[in-house]
Amino acid sequence: MSALTFPTNRPFDLIAIGRLCIDLNANEIHRPMEETRTFTKYVGGSPANIAIGAARLGMKSGFIGKLADDQMGRYIEQYLNDKSIDTSQLSVDDTGAVTGLAFTEIKSPTDCSILMYRDNAADMLLKPEEVSEEYIKQTKALLISGTALAASPSREAVFVALDYARKHGVFVFFDLDYRPYTWKNVAETSIYYQLAAEKCDFIIGTREEFDMMEKFAGHQADDKLTAEKWFGHHAQVVLIKHGSDGSIAYTKEGGAYKGGIFKTKVLKTFGAGDSYASAMIYALMQGWELPRAMEYGSASAAIVISRHSCSDAMPTSEELDTFIASAERGE
Numbered sequence: 001m002s003a004l005t006f007p008t009n010r011p012f013d014l015i016a017i018g019r020l021c022i023d024l025n026a027n028e029i030h031r032p033m034e035e036t037r038t039f040t041k042y043v044g045g046s047p048a049n050i051a052i053g054a055a056r057l058g059m060k061s062g063f064i065g066k067l068a069d070d071q072m073g074r075y076i077e078q079y080l081n082d083k084s085i086d087t088s089q090l091s092v093d094d095t096g097a098v099t100g101l102a103f104t105e106i107k108s109p110t111d112c113s114i115l116m117y118r119d120n121a122a123d124m125l126l127k128p129e130e131v132s133e134e135y136i137k138q139t140k141a142l143l144i145s146g147t148a149l150a151a152s153p154s155r156e157a158v159f160v161a162l163d164y165a166r167k168h169g170v171f172v173f174f175d176l177d178y179r180p181y182t183w184k185n186v187a188e189t190s191i192y193y194q195l196a197a198e199k200c201d202f203i204i205g206t207r208e209e210f211d212m213m214e215k216f217a218g219h220q221a222d223d224k225l226t227a228e229k230w231f232g233h234h235a236q237v238v239l240i241k242h243g244s245d246g247s248i249a250y251t252k253e254g255g256a257y258k259g260g261i262f263k264t265k266v267l268k269t270f271g272a273g274d275s276y277a278s279a280m281i282y283a284l285m286q287g288w289e290l291p292r293a294m295e296y297g298s299a300s301a302a303i304v305i306s307r308h309s310c311s312d313a314m315p316t317s318e319e320l321d322t323f324i325a326s327a328e329r330g331e
C-alpha cells in the first residue's frame with residue numbers, strides 16, 4: 001500500500017481525548033496484590049500513555065480531558081506540561097469527582113492484572129461543550145479511546161469530537177481500549193463501539209476487543225472478516241493485535257500485513273498496546289509504509305514491557321533505532 005496521508009500545515013500532530021489517570025505499579029514484583037505494600041506512581045490511562053509516547057518521539061501532542069480538582073489531577077497536568085503536551089483543553093471537575101487509579105499486580109512476566117478504582121472518575125465527566133471545534137481543526141490526527149464511550153457525558157463528548165474531526169479532515173485513530181468494568185452490559189458496549197468505529201480511519205484493538213465489538217455480527221471471530229466490515233465505512237486500516245503472537249493489519253485496498261515481535265525480557269504485560277500505538281502512529285505520520293510502522297510499534301512495546309511503567313517508559317526514536325538494530329526477532 002502507499003503510505004497513509006494526513007492533513008498538512010496544522011500546529012498539532014496528534015490530539016488525544018479521554019482518560020487521564022494514575023497508575024500505581026507494584027514495586028514488589030512476583031507476588032500477589034494482597035502481599036504488595038508499595039507502589040510507584042505514574043501518569044496513566046491508555047490515551048494519556050499514547051499521547052505521552054507520541055510526544056516522547058517528538059510529535060506535537062495535545063489532550064482533551066477532564067481532571068479531578070485534587071492533588072492527583074494537578075500532578076497529571078504538571079506531568080503533561082513537563083512533557084510539552086498541550087494542556088489548554090483540560091477542564092477541571094467541580095463536582096467532587098476523583099482521579100481514576102489503576103493498581104497493577106505483577107505476579108510474573110505473563111501473569112499481570114490491574115485493579116481499577118474508577119467510581120466517580122473525573123475523566124468520564126468531560127462534556128460535549130468542553131470539546132472545541134477550533135482546537136480539533138488544528139490537528140492532523142485525533143486519537144479516541146473506547147473507555148470514554150462507556151457513559152455520558154464523556155460518550156457524547158467523544159462523538160462531538162468525531163464529528164468535528166470528520167468535518168475538518170482530521171485523520172482519526174480509534175484504540176478500542178475495552179475495559180469491561182467501565183461498561184454496564186454487552187449490548188451497550190458493542191453498539192457504541194460500532195457507532196464510533198464507523199467514523200474512524202484507523203481501528204486498532206486486540207482480538208478480544210474486536211470480539212466484543214462484533215458480539216452481534218453473526219460470524220465467527222476472524223481477522224479478515226473483522227476488518228472488511230469497516231472498509232464500508234471510513235476505515236482505511238484495521239489492525240488486530242495478538243499479544244506475543246504479533247499483529248496483523250488489513251487495508252481497504254486489500255493488503256494484509258503481519259507484524260512480528262521482538263524478543264525482550266518481559267517485566268510486565270501491560271503497556272504493550274499503548275506503546276505499540278504511539279510508536280506506530282508516529283511512524284505512519286512520518287510517511288512510513290504500514291509494515292515498517294508496525295515494526296516500530298512492536299519495538300516500542302518490547303521496550304516498554306521490559307520496564308516498570310507505561311508512560312515514563314516510552315522510548316525516544318534514538319532508543320528505538322538502537323533497539324531495532326540489535327534486537328532479536330521473535331517467532
Ligand SMILES: Nc1ncnc2c1ncn2[C@@H]1O[C@H](COP(=O)(O)OP(=O)(O)O)[C@@H](O)[C@H]1O
Nearest residue numbers: 241242243244246247261262272273276298301
Ligand atoms: N511477550 C511479548 N514479547 C514481545 N512483544 C510483545 C509481547 N506481548 C506483546 N507484544 C507486542 O505488543 C503488541 C501489543 O500487544 P497486545 O498484548 O496484543 O496489546 P494490549 O497490551 O493492548 O493487550 C503486540 O502486537 C506485540 O508487538
Ligand SMILES: O=C(O)C[C@@H](O)[C@H](O)C(=O)COP(=O)(O)O
Nearest residue numbers: 044045046270271272273274310
Ligand atoms: O489505561 C489505564 O487506565 C491503565 C494504563 O495506564 C495501564 O498501565 C495499562 O493497562 C496499559 O494498557 P495496555 O497498553 O493496553 O496494555
